[in-house]
Amino acid sequence: MQIGPIASHFIDGQYVEDKSGTPIPVIYAASGEQIATVYAATPAIVEQALESARKAQKIWAKMTGTERGRIMRRAADIMRERNYDLSVLETYDTGKPLQETLVADATSGADSLEYFGGLAGSLTGEHIPMGEDWVYTMREPLGVCVGIGAWNYPTQIACWKAAPALACGNAMVFKPSETTPLCALKVAEILHEAGLPAGVYNVVQGMGEVGGALVTDPRVDKVSLTGSVPTGKKVYAAAAADMKHVTMELGGKSPLVIFDDADVENAVGGAINGNFYSSGQVCSNGTRVFVQKGIKEAFLKRLAERVGNAVIGDPMDEAVNFGPMVSENQMNIVLGYMEKGKAEGARLICGGGRVDKEGWYLEPTVFADVTDDMTIAREEIFGPVMSVLDFNTEEEVIARANDTEFGLSAGVFTNDLSRAHRVIGALEAGSCFINSYNDAPVEAPFGGVKASGVGRENSKEAIKHFSQVKSVYVRMGDVEAAF
Numbered sequence: 001m002q003i004g005p006i007a008s009h010f011i012d013g014q015y016v017e018d019k020s021g022t023p024i025p026v027i028y029a030a031s032g033e034q035i036a037t038v039y040a041a042t043p044a045i046v047e048q049a050l051e052s053a054r055k056a057q058k059i060w061a062k063m064t065g066t067e068r069g070r071i072m073r074r075a076a077d078i079m080r081e082r083n084y085d086l087s088v089l090e091t092y093d094t095g096k097p098l099q100e101t102l103v104a105d106a107t108s109g110a111d112s113l114e115y116f117g118g119l120a121g122s123l124t125g126e127h128i129p130m131g132e133d134w135v136y137t138m139r140e141p142l143g144v145c146v147g148i149g150a151w152n153y154p155t156q157i158a159c160w161k162a163a164p165a166l167a168c169g170n171a172m173v174f175k176p177s178e179t180t181p182l183c184a185l186k187v188a189e190i191l192h193e194a195g196l197p198a199g200v201y202n203v204v205q206g207m208g209e210v211g212g213a214l215v216t217d218p219r220v221d222k223v224s225l226t227g228s229v230p231t232g233k234k235v236y237a238a239a240a241a242d243m244k245h246v247t248m249e250l251g252g253k254s255p256l257v258i259f260d261d262a263d264v265e266n267a268v269g270g271a272i273n274g275n276f277y278s279s280g281q282v283c284s285n286g287t288r289v290f291v292q293k294g295i296k297e298a299f300l301k302r303l304a305e306r307v308g309n310a311v312i313g314d315p316m317d318e319a320v321n322f323g324p325m326v327s328e329n330q331m332n333i334v335l336g337y338m339e340k341g342k343a344e345g346a347r348l349i350c351g352g353g354r355v356d357k358e359g360w361y362l363e364p365t366v367f368a369d370v371t372d373d374m375t376i377a378r379e380e381i382f383g384p385v386m387s388v389l390d391f392n393t394e395e396e397v398i399a400r401a402n403d404t405e406f407g408l409s410a411g412v413f414t415n416d417l418s419r420a421h422r423v424i425g426a427l428e429a430g431s432c433f434i435n436s437y438n439d440a441p442v443e444a445p446f447g448g449v450k451a452s453g454v455g456r457e458n459s460k461e462a463i464k465h466f467s468q469v470k471s472v473y474v475r476m477g478d479v480e481a482a483f
Helices: 043-062 065-081 083-094 098-104 106-122 156-168 182-192 206-215 230-241 266-275 291-307 327-342 395-400 419-425 460-466
Strands: 009-011 015-017 023-028 035-037 127-130 132-139 144-148 172-177 201-202 222-226 245-249 255-258 286-294 349-350 363-370 384-390 409-413 431-434 467-472
Touching: 009 043, 009 182, 009 409, 015 023, 043 083, 043 132, 043 172, 043 201, 043 206, 043 291, 065 106, 065 156, 083 098, 083 106, 083 156, 083 182, 083 245, 098 106, 098 467, 106 156, 106 431, 132 230, 132 363, 144 156, 144 206, 156 172, 156 182, 156 201, 156 222, 156 460, 172 206, 206 230, 206 384, 222 230, 255 266, 266 291, 286 291, 286 395, 291 363, 291 384, 349 467, 384 395, 384 460, 395 419, 409 419, 419 431, 460 467
Parallel strands: 144 172, 144 222, 172 201, 222 245, 255 286, 255 409, 286 384, 363 384, 409 431
Antiparallel strands: 009 015, 009 201, 023 035, 127 132, 132 467, 349 363
16 A cells, blocks of 8 residues: 555645645654655645635535435445555554554544434434523534644544534544644545545644644634643633634543452553553553552562563564554653653663664553652653552542642542442543543543543534534514613
8 A cells, every 4th residue: 555645735625735845754663764755734735725624614514414424424434444554554654553553543533433423413403492482592513623633543533523523514624743644634535535525624734833823713713632731731822812612632640540459450451551552652541550559569460471461563563562652752752751760769660661673662661669759650751651659548549649730531440339439430530431441432522621631522522512502582472672
């Protein structure tokens, strides 16, 4: 299959190139080799995309929800038919193992298009009787939406933002991360192959300057960003200046609480999923693993054994289950955190450095005896670094787990059903798990509280963030007035 894109941008139903923009090299994380080049959107490209979206949105919104849903479900079918090729592209874009991308990326995107395509025809208002009079409501699209993606799930995020937006009758201009620019172009291509009117979903490349131009344009009604907290704060402020709608899905430093009555094997599995899937590059990861002292050493022993089973190597080999970091820069950031963990006195259980091979590979790393004030327990690392902390009582661990600016996710492992629900109820987080971790079905809302974000993605909740309600009061009799 072709790895390099046909062109850098997808606008008004076709690929568009403008090589006067800043070149953006596309680097394969497993080898460090450049596999493609795209060019950042010039002001003319941004203008073309926004104007195309503005015009197309009027056409799209006039179609019935059932008609919109039919096109979206057709796109989902095409994505599933091409899952292997899309998964290979995702692996080239991110470095994630093909074993993972085959089941977690294009498939998740297809699920989103199918789910919201199924909802599109059901987006109706309501009738509110007021005696002789009555009120009716209509759910309307917002208009032109801007999606800004992160580099860890380029196909999934492109669909997670597109699907609810399109179901509601909006158009979208999507800017992928400059680190992973390839996959969103294929999403746009497939949507238009399925029958989406030209201009309804556009993709433009670029860095912060391009994102800023999109976010501040007066034609844009909604901004949905997945990214870091610092970036989210800047984008939120820029959007707020013009009273635009926003959804912010940001970072976390999420707690995973393991009580001493938990099944150790399942708890270890949850901790692995919550720290080492995608080489730790998942915003909802439970990177502060609180283990009750009664099972601490048993947990650490089994964890070290299972981490030793990680198969690190060529991501295209389906036997490999642990790939490289997405970029050299991200690898160096995580290496810096590993050194801070050692310097601040955490006990290194396994890993702690770079893998001696070509590409940006790090060892899956576990630190024990971590304290709440250590850097690795306070800051989001976004790499394969697990911090294991001890605790004694339920009250203590709830207070410590909540002592963070973040609030994206939280998990609890215990066989005490009452305690499981009680503790989850007390944890300050938006996406939570009991005896599991990092499940993200499209049917469930996803998003955080505190600094971890605003709004929710997926589920029926997302419809509220991509539409607005108009109410109409209908008087059946005469109007009374004071004069």
